[in-house]
Amino acid sequence: MAVYTEVPDDELSDFVAGYDIGAVLSAKGIAEGVENSNYLLHTEGGFYILTLYEKRVRESDLPFFVGLMEHLAAKGLVCPQPVKNRKGDALGRLAGRPAAIVTFLDGMGVKRPGVAHCGAVGEALARLHLAGADFPMRRENALSVQGWRPLYEAAKDRADTITPGLRAATEEALLELEAHWPEGLPGGVIHADLFPDNVFFIGPRLSGLIDFYFACTDAFAYDLAICLNAWCFEQDGSYNLTKGQAMIAGYRRVRALTQAEIDALPVLCRGAALRFMLTRLVDRLNVPPGALVRPKDPLEYYKKLRFHRRAESAADYGLVGTPA
Amino acid sequence: MAVYTEVPDDELSDFVAGYDIGAVLSAKGIAEGVENSNYLLHTEGGFYILTLYEKRVRESDLPFFVGLMEHLAAKGLVCPQPVKNRKGDALGRLAGRPAAIVTFLDGMGVKRPGVAHCGAVGEALARLHLAGADFPMRRENALSVQGWRPLYEAAKDRADTITPGLRAATEEALLELEAHWPEGLPGGVIHADLFPDNVFFIGPRLSGLIDFYFACTDAFAYDLAICLNAWCFEQDGSYNLTKGQAMIAGYRRVRALTQAEIDALPVLCRGAALRFMLTRLVDRLNVPPGALVRPKDPLEYYKKLRFHRRAESAADYGLVGTPA
Numbered sequence: 001m002a003v004y005t006e007v008p009d010d011e012l013s014d015f016v017a018g019y020d021i022g023a024v025l026s027a028k029g030i031a032e033g034v035e036n037s038n039y040l041l042h043t044e045g046g047f048y049i050l051t052l053y054e055k056r057v058r059e060s061d062l063p064f065f066v067g068l069m070e071h072l073a074a075k076g077l078v079c080p081q082p083v084k085n086r087k088g089d090a091l092g093r094l095a096g097r098p099a100a101i102v103t104f105l106d107g108m109g110v111k112r113p114g115v116a117h118c119g120a121v122g123e124a125l126a127r128l129h130l131a132g133a134d135f136p137m138r139r140e141n142a143l144s145v146q147g148w149r150p151l152y153e154a155a156k157d158r159a160d161t162i163t164p165g166l167r168a169a170t171e172e173a174l175l176e177l178e179a180h181w182p183e184g185l186p187g188g189v190i191h192a193d194l195f196p197d198n199v200f201f202i203g204p205r206l207s208g209l210i211d212f213y214f215a216c217t218d219a220f221a222y223d224l225a226i227c228l229n230a231w232c233f234e235q236d237g238s239y240n241l242t243k244g245q246a247m248i249a250g251y252r253r254v255r256a257l258t259q260a261e262i263d264a265l266p267v268l269c270r271g272a273a274l275r276f277m278l279t280r281l282v283d284r285l286n287v288p289p290g291a292l293v294r295p296k297d298p299l300e301y302y303k304k305l306r307f308h309r310r311a312e313s314a315a316d317y318g319l320v321g322t323p324a
Numbered sequence: 325m326a327v328y329t330e331v332p333d334d335e336l337s338d339f340v341a342g343y344d345i346g347a348v349l350s351a352k353g354i355a356e357g358v359e360n361s362n363y364l365l366h367t368e369g370g371f372y373i374l375t376l377y378e379k380r381v382r383e384s385d386l387p388f389f390v391g392l393m394e395h396l397a398a399k400g401l402v403c404p405q406p407v408k409n410r411k412g413d414a415l416g417r418l419a420g421r422p423a424a425i426v427t428f429l430d431g432m433g434v435k436r437p438g439v440a441h442c443g444a445v446g447e448a449l450a451r452l453h454l455a456g457a458d459f460p461m462r463r464e465n466a467l468s469v470q471g472w473r474p475l476y477e478a479a480k481d482r483a484d485t486i487t488p489g490l491r492a493a494t495e496e497a498l499l500e501l502e503a504h505w506p507e508g509l510p511g512g513v514i515h516a517d518l519f520p521d522n523v524f525f526i527g528p529r530l531s532g533l534i535d536f537y538f539a540c541t542d543a544f545a546y547d548l549a550i551c552l553n554a555w556c557f558e559q560d561g562s563y564n565l566t567k568g569q570a571m572i573a574g575y576r577r578v579r580a581l582t583q584a585e586i587d588a589l590p591v592l593c594r595g596a597a598l599r600f601m602l603t604r605l606v607d608r609l610n611v612p613p614g615a616l617v618r619p620k621d622p623l624e625y626y627k628k629l630r631f632h633r634r635a636e637s638a639a640d641y642g643l644v645g646t647p648a
Binding site for chain 2: 028
């Protein structure tokens with residue numbers, strides 16, 4: 001939630017003049033997207049989102065993200081569609097940053113997801129996996145198992161300042177996951193960050209997915225594990241089995257889970273919890289003085305990790321029946 | 325630039341259902357308005373701004389602000405127009421706060437105002453003064469001369485921590501202004517905060533005025549003095565006489581300045597500079613730990629005040645010729 005880069009109005013007018021969307025009528029910084037600066041742009045052609053990519057997004061990854069949104073939109077998935085300028089490019093430069101204009105998507109993130117939302121998210125996630133199956137580009141998941149140890153090393157000396165025992169518990173989980181991380185699961189494009197902020201609803205209807213800036217090539221079931229972590233826990237840290245059932249069943253209505261994916265679900269859930277705990281921990285330990293954004297709480301995922309360490313099978317997450 | 329109050333989506337849907345603008349399609353927190361929370365609201369009926377009034381705005385003042393916007397819009401001034409709900413009320417409650425929906429206004433604040441912008445602002449300010457002439461409600465200006473001493477008292481003990489000598493210079497200016505503040509000047513509704521953020525342009529054309537939450541009943545020429553302070557100084561603190569000329573001439577094309585107003589312009593400019601210096605000073609000295617918004621620099625207005633103390637007549641601000 002932030003606007004990092006201010007765009008001078010004359011530079012904005014020049015930038016927009018390169019597109020076939022008419023002249024700028026207004027541009028308002030919006031509180032959306034943690035990693036980038038976003039403006040709601042009104043031109044004579046309609047409403048759009050203007051994104052300026054900030055330093056945390058690698059410029060060399062942008063063609064993957066933008067190409068993926070184009071690919072998914074062409075497949076009928078509702079997601080922001082990059083608008084090409086007159087030269088045919090979906091990526092330009094504005095105020096010294098890489099920038100893109102994408103279509104405006106109606107809908108809002110739900111603050112308090114219910115069971116029906118979780119079911120809809122499971123379905124949409126599976127649709128995303130199927131729609132991305134023939135996307136030709138690849139992007140390694142820098143935040144999968146091989147990326148966790150560097151985060152742990154960066155955080156370990158001060159981890160116990162967040163809560164006593166955090167360092168030892170983190171190291172134990174990391175060693176276990178490094179030893180048992182599943183290989184060879186069905187995979188392709190995953191969203192990798194499909195939190196409630198990134199799924200839009202209009203009333204009860206899921207209206208679209210946004211923020212593909214962590215998307216990468218990885219195991220489909222890992223994406224489901226991320227969503228179970230992000231959607232199916234209550235504020236008090238308890239796992240809501242009914243929500244988990246709805247999400248897994250929703251997913252399976254669209255794409256079957258293999259036995260290997262089902263068997264791997266507990267370890268994938270542990271991995272997903274560790275991944276978000278580690279990035280939040282590093283962010284929290286490195287808040288610059290005077291920062292405008294307070295990083296999210298790493299302990300939320302520490303609690304979730306403890307739940308996962310007691311889970312024995314996919315049934316503990318709400319999977320009912322056998323592969324189908 | 326902030327969103328202070330988060331609105332749960334079900335409460336928002338219920339609130340909007342009280343209006344004839346269709347169902348909610350999206351709502352995005354926007355970085356606009358320092359005092360209140362603002363959302364860009366898309367409904368089946370179109371685009372709107374939803375404002376939640378935060379604690380710094382007195383609830384008893386809201387009927388004045390909302391009534392004024394209705395009055396000015398009815399007079400043809402382009403400003404946000406409050407939308408009434410089915411009960412005929414323009415003010416409601418949402419997420420525990422007073423709230424209103426106003427029309428969406430195209431245009432953008434200019435980051436680097438030029439001479440032509442200053443001329444257009446002068447004209448628009450005079451139009452606002454004429455359009456508000458028959459507005460029946462009154463609101464005292466709490467931030468005019470009688471409101472400055474309490475601010476000075478609150479800040480004086482720590483003023484010199486901002487810059488040495490600030491306390492003595494402020495007290496001297498305050499005493500002088502209290503002794504010589506003009507009375508009986510032509511007056512009525514003034515905007516009182518018509519900074520570049522609050523004036524929208526589309527290309528070179530002034531497209532509307534926003535943020536009437538400091539509007540009050542006071543001397544028209546004081547409003548002009550505020551605008552000269554806000555628009556006609558350069559980044560380096562120097563006064564741009566060409567911009568001042570354009571603004572004053574623009575104002576006089578629409579509304580004549582009396583000789584008393586012309587004579588009072590230097591003292592009104594000193595008062596306007598002191599007013600913004602004092603509120604910024606109090607804000608700067610009272611930043612809560614972990615605040616998301618850094619208050620603006622009081623020293624900007626300290627420098628402007630020094631310029632004003634050397635100005636001898638309205639000619640030093642760019643007024644050319646005699647009353648007309």
